[in-house]
Amino acid sequence: MKWKKADVAQYLEAKEYIDTILIPLIPYQMTGDTELEKNAFQNELTSVLANExxxxxxxxxxxxxxxxYVKAADREEEVNRIHSWIEEIQQQPFPHIFLLTLDSSWKKHEQALDGTLLWLPGMKSGDLHSAEMHRFIRDQVEQVSELIRSYW
Known part of the structure; x- marks a missing residue:
């Protein structure tokens, strides 16, 4: 289920079965021309992985x-902002909270998060429509799905 009207209506009817929430964490940064393309690709890849x-x-x-979040932002401030999201989420019965990212800098702050960090060492660039990328995404989704299921 996604954060859209029809899915939320469905959630409200069956909330006792929907016990897991997934929050994609995506950095944004306009400084440094060499990083722009990489950051845009990671944004797309994280979105595809989350949707899959x-x-x-x-x-x-x-x-x-x-x-x-701004990639150069203070991570402690971002952890506090994420906690406010999680506090809001916990108004509903979601015992399993996962945060999905390709940004390895979150690993240093994993213990401070009120959820389970799913850090995937993704590709830095590529063609999201290539057969190789589809295999990579499918493999990642299978592995992460298995991991999430182990929490249930």
């Missing part, structure tokens, strides 16, 4: 809107 996970785990998972 939502499809794979339909009936148990809700995908939140993307949590965007």
């Amino acid at each position: 996970l939502e499809k794979e785990l339909t009936g148990r998972i809700m995908l939140t809107p993307t949590y965007n």
Whole structure:
């Protein structure tokens, strides 16, 4: 289920079965021309992975809107902002909270997060429409789905 009217209406009817939330963490940065393309690609790849996970785990998972942050921002401040998101999420019965990212800098702050960090060492560039990329995405989705299921 995604954060859209029809899915939320469906969630409200079956909330006792939907116990997992997925928050995509996506960095944004306009400084440094060499990083622009890489950051844009990681944005697209994270979005695709999150959407594919939502499809794979339909009936148990809700995908939140993307949590965007400035890549150079203070991580402690971002952890506090994420906690405010999680406090809001916990107004509903979501015992399993996962945060999905390709940004390895979150690993240093993993213990401070009120959820389970799913850091995937993604590709830095590529063609999202290539057969190789589709295999990579499918493999990642299968592995992460299995991991999420182990929490249930």
